[in-house]
Amino acid sequence: MAYEMALAALADQTRRRVLEQLRHGPRPVGDIAARLPVSRPAVSQHLKVLKEAGLVREERRGTQHIYEIDPKGLGPLRAWLDQLWDVALENFRAEVGAPPKKGTGK
Numbered sequence: 001m002a003y004e005m006a007l008a009a010l011a012d013q014t015r016r017r018v019l020e021q022l023r024h025g026p027r028p029v030g031d032i033a034a035r036l037p038v039s040r041p042a043v044s045q046h047l048k049v050l051k052e053a054g055l056v057r058e059e060r061r062g063t064q065h066i067y068e069i070d071p072k073g074l075g076p077l078r079a080w081l082d083q084l085w086d087v088a089l090e091n092f093r094a095e096v097g098a099p100p101k102k103g104t105g106k
Helices: 002-010 013-022 029-034 040-052 071-097
Strands: 056-061 064-069
Touching: 002 013, 002 040, 002 071, 013 029, 013 040, 013 064, 029 040, 029 064, 040 056, 040 064, 064 071
Parallel strands: none
Antiparallel strands: 056 064
């Protein structure tokens, strides 16, 4: 399942921080690395994992590698999370609409 790769990629705090930077728009690797306490090669490796998970896409502009969030890759992850949310809401509705439990006064 596509969302599993995304979840595995986002399990790492540095990759989450990289993705958070990209929410403000496309950025070159050097710009991302300058804001993190890891080396530029390490950031490139993290970006590679995010790209393989479908969470970011890369564009080459001359010698620069520009990365941005890939909305298509976020879709399966969001759908999976929405599915969980739907179940939680149904459970809440069932609880709110349920008659009081005996002996609890609720």
